Amino acid sequence: MIIAVSVLAGLGLVAGFGLALAARFFAVETDPRQEKVLDALPGANCGGCGFAGCSDFAAAVVKGLAPPNGCPVGGMETTFKIAEIMGMSADASAHVAKMALVLCQGTDDVAPVKFLYNGSATCASAAQLAGGQKLCSYGCLGFGDCQRACPFGAIEITEGGVARVIRQRCTGCGNCVEACPKNLIRLVPVTARVHILCSNKDKGAAARKACQVACIACRKCQKVAGEEHIEMDGFLARIKYDDPPSDPALAGECPTGAIRAISLDGSPIPIPATKEDAAASASGGGE
Ligand code: SF4
Numbered sequence: 005m006i007i008a009v010s011v012l013a014g015l016g017l018v019a020g021f022g023l024a025l026a027a028r029f030f031a032v033e034t035d036p037r038q039e040k041v042l043d044a045l046p047g048a049n050c051g052g053c054g055f056a057g058c059s060d061f062a063a064a065v066v067k068g069l070a071p072p073n074g075c076p077v078g079g080m081e082t083t084f085k086i087a088e089i090m091g092m093s094a095d096a097s098a099h100v101a102k103m104a105l106v107l108c109q110g111t112d113d114v115a116p117v118k119f120l121y122n123g124s125a126t127c128a129s130a131a132q133l134a135g136g137q138k139l140c141s142y143g144c145l146g147f148g149d150c151q152r153a154c155p156f157g158a159i160e161i162t163e164g165g166v167a168r169v170i171r172q173r174c175t176g177c178g179n180c181v182e183a184c185p186k187n188l189i190r191l192v193p194v195t196a197r198v199h200i201l202c203s204n205k206d207k208g209a210a211a212r213k214a215c216q217v218a219c220i221a222c223r224k225c226q227k228v229a230g231e232e233h234i235e236m237d238g239f240l241a242r243i244k245y246d247d248p249p250s251d252p253a254l255a256g257e258c259p260t261g262a263i264r265a266i267s268l269d270g271s272p273i274p275i276p277a278t279k280e281d282a283a284a285s286a287s288g289g290g291e
């Protein structure tokens with residue numbers, strides 16, 4: 005019995021010594037700044053930086069493979085903290101906060117369906133069947149693939165069956181952008197005030213038949229705002245988000261209501277945004 009215990013203790017000692025030696029010889033040197041960068045990150049592990057998680061992003065930063073402003077969730081404060089750890093100067097203008105925006109307003113009351121879909125309740129599955137149940141082949145299918153992809157609970161499906169981003173929760177991680185099979189979601193600068201909430205590229209009459217609030221390519225917005233702010237993509241007007249129009253009154257120029265004045269960062273928009281909003285304000289309505 006004593007011999008067995010002694011042998012086991014001896015084996016334990018030898019194994020422990022071996023492990024200690026292995027740990028010493030095979031130890032991987034980590035840059036001490038990596039831990040500090042990791043501490044500075046919000047720890048969301050959402051992948052919005054393009055890496056598998058916060059640890060991978062921190063490792064990439066210290067190796068010079070990712071920039072200090074690469075975490076969309078942390079915002080400016082995190083950028084400055086990481087830049088300080090890395091001994092770099094952070095340009096405030098390099099971090100333009102972005103937020104997700106669903107470029108579709110095709111709720112059930114304005115965008116009819118072309119057939120009843122009874123298949124698997126995901127947008128990806130519905131899109132496989134003739135582009136989905138909506139007459140508008142560009143519109144939101146409303147099965148919430150984007151909602152399930154959002155790690156921050158920042159997307160809801162409205163009663164009208166269209167996805168909507170809850171701006172107070174969105175961190176701009178971009179997971180929803182990848183998840184939408186109709187490519188309806190864009191990350192846009194939070195400072196932009198005017199948005200075209202439509203993705204339909206069909207000619208005017210066809211677009212209007214498919215959705216009452218579709219862009220009909222009348223180009224009125226482009227004439228008012230200028231080609232430097234709004235471009236045409238086929239029969240669809242698109243905001244140039246690198247230099248977006250600043251006047252929220254532009255929304256009132258759109259005959260279909262495809263353009264909306266929306267404050268993504270919560271700052272007030274001083275004037276009524278659309279003809280409907282103006283009427284609602286005059287009658288004491290609004291949000
Ligand atoms: S709405 Fe999109 S961008 Fe915003 S937090 Fe959710 S997944 Fe990320």
Ligand code: SF4
Nearest residue numbers: 127144145148150184
């Ligand atoms: S925005 Fe895209 S992913 Fe989200 S519910 Fe609509 S179609 Fe589905």
